[in-house]
Amino acid sequence: MTKVSVATVWLDGCSGCHMSLIDMDERLIDLADQIDVVYSPLVDRKEYPDWVDVALVEGAVSSTEDFEKIKKIRAHTGILVALGDCAVAANVPAMRNPFKVEDVMARGYFETAAIQHQVPCEVVPGLLPVVRPIHEVVKVDVFVQGCPPSADTIHYVITELLAGRAPVLYDRTRPGA
Amino acid sequence: MATRSRIKTLKINGRDVSAHEDETILDVAMEHGVFIPTLCQIEGLTISGACRLCLVEVAGWRRLVPACATHVEEGMEINTDTERLRNYRRMIIELLFSEGNHVCAVCVSNGNCELQALAQRLGMDHVRFTNLQPVRLVDMTHDRFVLDRNRCILCLRCVRVCDEIEGAHTWDVKGRGSEARVVSDLATPWGDSATCTSCGKCVNVCPVGALVKKGRAIGEMVKRQDFLPYLSNMREVKK
Numbered sequence: 260m261t262k263v264s265v266a267t268v269w270l271d272g273c274s275g276c277h278m279s280l281i282d283m284d285e286r287l288i289d290l291a292d293q294i295d296v297v298y299s300p301l302v303d304r305k306e307y308p309d310w311v312d313v314a315l316v317e318g319a320v321s322s323t324e325d326f327e328k329i330k331k332i333r334a335h336t337g338i339l340v341a342l343g344d345c346a347v348a349a350n351v352p353a354m355r356n357p358f359k360v361e362d363v364m365a366r367g368y369f370e371t372a373a374i375q376h377q378v379p380c381e382v383v384p385g386l387l388p389v390v391r392p393i394h395e396v397v398k399v400d401v402f403v404q405g406c407p408p409s410a411d412t413i414h415y416v417i418t419e420l421l422a423g424r425a426p427v428l429y430d431r432t433r434p435g436a
Numbered sequence: 437m438a439t440r441s442r443i444k445t446l447k448i449n450g451r452d453v454s455a456h457e458d459e460t461i462l463d464v465a466m467e468h469g470v471f472i473p474t475l476c477q478i479e480g481l482t483i484s485g486a487c488r489l490c491l492v493e494v495a496g497w498r499r500l501v502p503a504c505a506t507h508v509e510e511g512m513e514i515n516t517d518t519e520r521l522r523n524y525r526r527m528i529i530e531l532l533f534s535e536g537n538h539v540c541a542v543c544v545s546n547g548n549c550e551l552q553a554l555a556q557r558l559g560m561d562h563v564r565f566t567n568l569q570p571v572r573l574v575d576m577t578h579d580r581f582v583l584d585r586n587r588c589i590l591c592l593r594c595v596r597v598c599d600e601i602e603g604a605h606t607w608d609v610k611g612r613g614s615e616a617r618v619v620s621d622l623a624t625p626w627g628d629s630a631t632c633t634s635c636g637k638c639v640n641v642c643p644v645g646a647l648v649k650k651g652r653a654i655g656e657m658v659k660r661q662d663f664l665p666y667l668s669n670m671r672e673v674k675k
């Protein structure tokens with residue numbers, strides 16, 4: 260039996276959704292028989308594969324890198340799952356949206372920094388003017404709310420998708436849950 | 437006991453029911469255990485009809501009517517749960533989310549919020565409308581309470597409870613449309629208010645985390661609304 264290829268992606272989020280994913284504990288062992296995690300902060304691969312069946316994407320689209328990444332992921336993925344409130348609604352990262360990027364940078368790197376006043380301009384990607392939820396940039400197939408969604412919710416989503424069904428989530432999670 | 441009013445007979449979701457003529461569609465629905473979502477309505481305060489969540493269909497009527505603000509009529513055939521209503525209700529909730537800055541994850545009312553609970557119950561899995569990201573001011577000048585306008589949905593329960601129950605009329609609304617904001621006195625800091633009695637009724641009727649007690653951490657703000665039917669009933673008895 261060919262395994263279903265799965266990617267997990269970390270855009271602008273706190274990694275809490277990934278913690279919740281790992282929180283599935285021993286259920287991960289059963290899942291390992293059916294899925295192959297081909298790309299993830301938890302595995303070594305650096306480049307997104309040519310094709311992935313299911314991508315679980317945590318985080319909002321905040322930087323130029325996030326933007327390029329999610330475009331690429333959409334083009335090479337079957338089912339794209341927005342995992343958690345940042346992916347679904349931009350959530351906490353979007354709290355900078357009412358302010359200008361220059362003001363946000365000034366706050367972070369000058370006003371609140373005691374030493375080495377400088378805005379990073381190498382290696383780290385630039386911030387977009389506005390933080391967006393994923394569905395405002397590319398098409399999303401499944402929305403999983405929660406901050407973070409519980410391990411049970413994530414397990415349900417994965418097992419439903421493996422069974423070829425669309426997960427029904429309103430009675431399992433909510434924004435902020 | 438004096439005769440109260442005439443009895444009307446009507447149908448809700450195909451079920452025969454009877455009601456007094458001075459009852460609203462929402463009253464009758466609640467009496468018969470029929471769920472109609474509401475946000476601005478709360479027992480003990482006057483009807484506002486502001487949130488539009490309780491819109492229902494009446495056979496033969498072209499427009500939808502708010503159940504909280506429509507009296508029953510003889511022979512009415514009311515539908516409270518159709519695909520069209522479900523779509524509109526979900527849309528209203530999404531528009532409320534997109535119009536303010538609602539971040540459940542870091543809200544003191546997380547888990548005790550009527551907007552959040554309705555979003556879940558009505559099946560909102562994401563907001564289809566771009567967030568307006570309005571700049572809304574937070575008023576922390578009061579000794580015991582906070583007004584965070586980012587989370588306000590303009591249900592105006594605070595305005596009504598302060599006027600109708602407390603009799604202080606500290607709260608009002610300034611501006612129109614998406615610029616509308618709840619203000620204390622003449623748009624002056626809450627802490628400087630000459631009319632506020634610090635009774636906390638506005639804080640407890642607020643369905644969301646816009647009016648809250650100071651010093652609460654995320655998810656700790658539990659609202660207590662049991663005083664309201666009690667106080668309004670007391671007054672009716674006196675009359």
